[in-house]
Amino acid sequence: MKTLACVLLMNCGAAFAQTSVDLPTPHTITLSPAVSVPGCFAGSVTTLTYKTTVTGFSADRNYVNGQVRAWFSCGHSGRGSTVHTVYSCPQLTWDLSGNLVSAVAPIAYNNGQPVTSYCPAVELVYPSTQPPSSTVVGNEFTNSGGYIAETLLTEACGAIACYATYYYPTLITP
Numbered sequence: 814m815k816t817l818a819c820v821l822l823m824n825c826g827a828a829f830a831q832t833s834v835d836l837p838t839p840h841t842i843t844l845s846p847a848v849s850v851p852g853c854f855a856g857s858v859t860t861l862t863y864k865t866t867v868t869g870f871s872a873d874r875n876y877v878n879g880q881v882r883a884w885f886s887c888g889h890s891g892r893g894s895t896v897h898t899v900y901s902c903p904q905l906t907w908d909l910s911g912n913l914v915s916a917v918a919p920i921a922y923n924n925g926q927p928v929t930s931y932c933p934a935v936e937l938v939y940p941s942t943q944p945p946s947s948t949v950v951g952n953e954f955t956n957s958g959g960y961i962a963e964t965l966l967t968e969a970c971g972a973i974a975c976y977a978t979y980y981y982p983t984l985i986t987p
Contacts (some may be wrong), residue, residue: 844885855887938952
């Protein structure tokens, strides 16, 4: 009986299950400092839904880094004026449990006015543009502890063509 219990315990100890954790993206990110120039005030940026990409691990390999496209509008719609939309690229950091630990939205300025700055290109593998919809790994990074951070891409498809790609940052724990 002791031998059977020992064999069962060894088999249980050898089984490792990976867990997939969705990495959250906040809907808004507070600007610090806020944009406050003549004709423009913004206290936060709004992230674009389902456009968060994983960019890799931190230098110490203990955090997952990512980026998301975001925007804010400023100005007014009165006579002789225009509303301007400014895009930025907030940088996100998650711990290895999948918790968001940092969300920083730098704003670029030119002549004292906020200007659009786009996210750096990240190499992604896209799914087919033919229906049906599919989920693929857009990119994948692995750290020395066996954690895998990746951007999953899903396409929304109709009967004839796919019309949108959604980005899902994910962490797979060892």
